[in-house]
Amino acid sequence: MKTTMTLCAAAVMAISGVAYAAGEHPGHGPHWGYKGDTGPAAWTKLKPEFSACAGKNQSPVNLTGTIDAQLPAVAFNYKAGGTEVVNNGHTIQVNYEAGNGISMDGMQFELKQFHFHSPSENQINGKSFPLEAHLVHADKDGDLAVVSVVFDLGPSNPAVGAAWGQMPKAEGKAALPAKVSAKGLLPANRDYYRYNGSLTTPPCSEGVRWVVMKKPMTISKEQLEAFKTTLGFDNNRPVQPLNARPILR
Numbered sequence: 001m002k003t004t005m006t007l008c009a010a011a012v013m014a015i016s017g018v019a020y021a022a023g024e025h026p027g028h029g030p031h032w033g034y035k036g037d038t039g040p041a042a043w044t045k046l047k048p049e050f051s052a053c054a055g056k057n058q059s060p061v062n063l064t065g066t067i068d069a070q071l072p073a074v075a076f077n078y079k080a081g082g083t084e085v086v087n088n089g090h091t092i093q094v095n096y097e098a099g100n101g102i103s104m105d106g107m108q109f110e111l112k113q114f115h116f117h118s119p120s121e122n123q124i125n126g127k128s129f130p131l132e133a134h135l136v137h138a139d140k141d142g143d144l145a146v147v148s149v150v151f152d153l154g155p156s157n158p159a160v161g162a163a164w165g166q167m168p169k170a171e172g173k174a175a176l177p178a179k180v181s182a183k184g185l186l187p188a189n190r191d192y193y194r195y196n197g198s199l200t201t202p203p204c205s206e207g208v209r210w211v212v213m214k215k216p217m218t219i220s221k222e223q224l225e226a227f228k229t230t231l232g233f234d235n236n237r238p239v240q241p242l243n244a245r246p247i248l249r
């Protein structure tokens, strides 16, 4: 599958050092959002390229009725490599330098960026969480693998703090004073659920390998408030029908 490397690539490309007002992406056609006329229910109607949003293998989902599949461990090869933080009008994203990634299915996927949704997009046995991180990886052919980590409220997360300490209040980007490691987002126990899904933002491309960590991490109430205040809206797509898909554990 050849596709965009990031979940919000269109919006990122619309940013060229200029901070646009919310909802304005000059030269980028109909804008999409999380409510009203441009919200998730309308995505397929906004642009022909968004037709996959009506597909049968969409994300996020409620991870329930899981099947024991003795999943092999995913190998994480992360060192500190988050170099800049972007407010793209849909999320806060940290772009990662080359040379980090995961191995799964006998393939190598390079970590491109991680970003956040509040509240969580995926649910675990019907439970929604205050925050979810998506670590977006691509192999050499552009096939995507997203590692998801959900967060409960509790002790603050230092990696989140380091990234969000610099987050732009309006659309734009900022260099991070020290490289942030995505390792700080991962629980010590790497047991996971797995399913076949999609990007959770337009163009909703399918064929994405989803690896959802079973164990939640924590962020502080203050950290969550800082994210929500900066973004100013909930950025979670509602859960999508599973249809014929199994969820493996």
Ligand SMILES: [Zn+2]
Pocket: 007, 115, 116, 117, 134, 200
């Ligand atoms: Zn995402």
